[in-house]
Amino acid sequence: MKIVSRIINTAIVIAILLTLISAIGSAITKEPILLSVIRSNSMYPVWERGDMVIVENMKENKSIEIGDIVFFKSKEGSLATKGWIAHRVLAGNATEGYTTKGDANDYTDQELGGDGPIQREWITGRALTIGGKPIVIPKLGYLSLWMEKYQKNPYILPIFAVILAVIIGLGEIKSGQKRKKKNKGLELQLIYIAAGLTISVIMGSTMIASGQRLTIDYEVSDTSQGVLMGSVVGILMVGDEITRPLSELNNGGVFKLIGTITTNDEQIQVSHTKIPLAKGDQIETTFTVKAEKPGKYVSSIQVGLFYPFLPSSFIYFLAQKSYWLALAVVSLLPGLPLMLYPFIDGKMRRKMMSVLRKKKNKLISSLPF
Structure with missing residues (x-):
């Protein structure tokens, strides 16, 4: 069995x-x-x-x-x-x-x-x-189909993840009380780490799903304006300035969200950079291209929605460096306490180190040299 x-x-x-x-x-x-x-x-x-x-x-x-x-x-x-x-x-x-x-x-x-x-x-x-x-x-x-019904509420999946982690933790604590002391495995430590990782992964996936990456193709010319196939900007002359709709940010959840908009193009300015979104907020954003340097451009604009686990200014600072850096840091925070607990708790830490030493010694002794 x-x-x-x-x-x-x-x-x-x-x-x-x-x-x-x-x-x-x-x-x-x-x-x-x-x-x-x-x-x-x-x-x-x-x-x-x-x-x-x-x-x-x-x-x-x-x-x-x-x-x-x-x-x-x-x-x-x-x-x-x-x-x-x-x-x-x-x-x-x-x-x-x-x-x-x-x-x-x-x-x-x-x-x-x-x-x-x-x-x-x-x-x-x-x-x-x-x-x-x-x-x-x-x-x-x-x-997945069931969860899609609630994707407009960005808190459904994180709440589900937290409840799941709590249930797993309580169940393991209860069973751990019945476990004999001679058990020297790392099951409990691994469950804490896995539960923390699960929360972080679910948090990250919901933030990815609510984010948006847009590619902007355009050209800047010294001599003429024109239409560029598939481009919402087209061909601009040096000195031209054009504004286009970007994205609609909305918060259908209960708690505050933090929106960030970043770009890799110095000629593109966005109407908002870091946006606190309270419950029910809905904000229309735009971008403006200021044609300064002749050439062909394939630029990107990254729109992100983050949970407010860090100050908005710090999240935006990370997003400016890299959207994925900001995503990784914000995703990791809610699961970090569970992942670190086996290293903080003295009894768990000693047990883990003891098991790892024994496994290392066993591996060394099995080597042919």
Whole structure:
């Protein structure tokens, strides 16, 4: 029974870790990474709503075959409003585009919405298969779907994480009282560290999901103005100044949030840099390009929302250095007490050092030299 219990626990931990890695990766890249949650029954019976599918990354040099189930996000037409779609390729090629269809649908995507073929650059992933059948994890995605209902409230996941950590801690303390003194493992210490890491990872993933990174393409010319395909700024003359909408920041939670906006371009100024957001606050932000130096520019603007575990000025200072530095520091803080507790508590620390010394000595004695 103990072996079965360990196998089940290990499987649960692996599933949770994969889900977290997938969620964080998808939040960073804004596309399906490793795993994707299925949100509709359009591919039934291959999979159905609530399942999770393993996704193979499809770089542009990889070929797509007829019959592949691909993940794509249309940039035009009625499909552009539907987000990421996973449908089967029925016809087409990389040059002219592809005709796609959900197995449970009566018509192709092109017939349903009157859209054109799916372009190769819109496709970022393909369902990983074994023996021609996609690898599907049934129902694992329902937790993500449930959490999505509450993503407008940035405190749901952190509160859930804290409650989970408290339950784990209380359960371990209770069981630890019954544990015999001869037990010399590191189970309790590892549980504290794992619980702290879990809180930090969940905090970080929710902040990543609420953040936004925008790429601004534009050109500064000495001689003329003009339109630049795909750019909201276009071609400016030296001395021109143009303002565009950036992002809407809102706090649908109960507690205060801290927003930061940073950019790597000295010619771009933003309307807000550090923004305290109280409950219900909603702020429209803009950016202004002041054309000073001729050239072509591909600049980035990073919008971040952080929990107020540090002063807003310090969070903004970190965000100016690197958004990821600020994210790591703010995410780490709520889980740090649990992670440090095994090192602070004298009894735990001595036990841990004793076990580590014994393992080191055992390893040294097993070496052939």
